[in-house]
Structure formats: structure tokens, C-alpha cells
Amino acid sequence: MARAAPSAAEASALTVTTPAGPGGPVTRIRADVPAAAPGGSWRPPIGPIDVETRFDPPPLPWMPGHRGVDLGAAADGSVRAAGAGTVVFAGDLAGRGVVSIDHAGGLRTTYEPVDALVAPGDAVAAGKVIGRLQAGHASCPGAICLHLGLKRGPLYLDPLLLFGQGQVRLLPRPGRAEAAP
Numbered sequence: 001m002a003r004a005a006p007s008a009a010e011a012s013a014l015t016v017t018t019p020a021g022p023g024g025p026v027t028r029i030r031a032d033v034p035a036a037a038p039g040g041s042w043r044p045p046i047g048p049i050d051v052e053t054r055f056d057p058p059p060l061p062w063m064p065g066h067r068g069v070d071l072g073a074a075a076d077g078s079v080r081a082a083g084a085g086t087v088v089f090a091g092d093l094a095g096r097g098v099v100s101i102d103h104a105g106g107l108r109t110t111y112e113p114v115d116a117l118v119a120p121g122d123a124v125a126a127g128k129v130i131g132r133l134q135a136g137h138a139s140c141p142g143a144i145c146l147h148l149g150l151k152r153g154p155l156y157l158d159p160l161l162l163f164g165q166g167q168v169r170l171l172p173r174p175g176r177a178e179a180a181p
């Protein structure tokens with residue numbers, strides 16, 4: 001999996017302002033999440049949005065945190081692509097089933113734990129079934145839930161942004177340490 005360098009479009013989608021406040025300069029970064037590629041907009045991957053564990057990125061890349069949202073699964077266990085894109089990973093990662101999809105605008109969504117029904121290279125439309133939900137995600141408050149992650153390049157974003165919810169919080173730029181997967 002080659003990681004492409006950030007494109008101009010991707011870079012321009014991040015707006016950085018540094019207003020000088022009483023406590024010194026504050027960096028705010030705004031990420032615009034574009035509509036999905038032609039073929040549809042963003043759709044919840046597993047029934048109506050039911051957030052069980054919120055996005056809680058760590059203050060530093062190597063620290064523990066929650067790099068996505070956990071969504072309750074009242075539906076039949078079918079996990080669907082949140083947007084149109086191309087499957088870039090489908091299989092076992094450290095003992096859990098993971099599917100990752102690359103979308104327009106440099107965005108990548110990741111779904112776990114799932115039993116994948118797609119393969120790397122598959123083109124998927126928004127709403128396409130990509131796997132079956134499995135039990136075992138550590139931060140599920142209940143028996144089973146879907147962990148959905150959203151990244152733009154190395155940055156973890158709140159996946160709820162895709163659905164018009166959520167907040168932009170940002171990991172510090174990876175410098176001395178790589179962000180965990």
C-alpha cells in the first residue's frame with residue numbers, strides 16, 4: 001500500500017488560523033470533509049447513527065485514546081461503505097478483521113471488527129455491504145459495536161463529521177513518533 005503524498009486539494013482543505021489569545025497563540029485547524037466521489041454522499045455504515053463511544057484522540061500520538069467512534073448495531077450486522085471509494089485493506093490486522101476504504105479528497109474510512117466480504121482493489125459505492133460485524137471491539141460498552149475510523153493522511157478526524165455531526169480535533173503532527181494504526 002503506497003501512501004500518496006498529500007495533494008494540493010488535500011492541503012487546501014485544511015485551514016489553519018493562529019489568533020493570538022490572552023494565553024498566547026492558539027492553533028485552530030479546520031478540516032472540510034468533502035462530499036463523496038460521484039455516486040453518492042456519506043451514509044451511516046450500520047443503521048441509524050447510535051454513538052456508543054465518542055471520538056477521543058490522544059493528546060500525543062503515542063498515547064492511548066479512541067481514534068474513531070463506536071456505533072451501536074441494531075441492524076442485521078451488515079457493515080456498509082460510508083462513501084464511494086476503493087478498498088485498500090480487507091483482512092486480519094493483529095487478530096481483528098479490518099476493512100479500509102480510500103475516498104476522494106484523501107479520506108480513508110476504516111471499519112472493525114468485521115468479517116470482510118470485499119477484497120483490496122474493489123470499487124464500492126456508498127451503502128455497499130463490505131462485511132459482517134463481529135464481536136470483540138475493546139471499547140464497546142455492550143456486546144457488539146462497529147468501530148469506524150476516519151483519517152486524512154496522518155490525521156485522525158471525527159468520523160461523525162461525515163454525517164454532519166462531530167467535532168474537529170486533531171492529533172499533533174507526527175514527528176518523533178508514528179501514530180498508531
Ligand SMILES: [Zn+2]
Pocket residue numbers: 053066068069070137139140146147148
Ligand atoms: Zn472504538
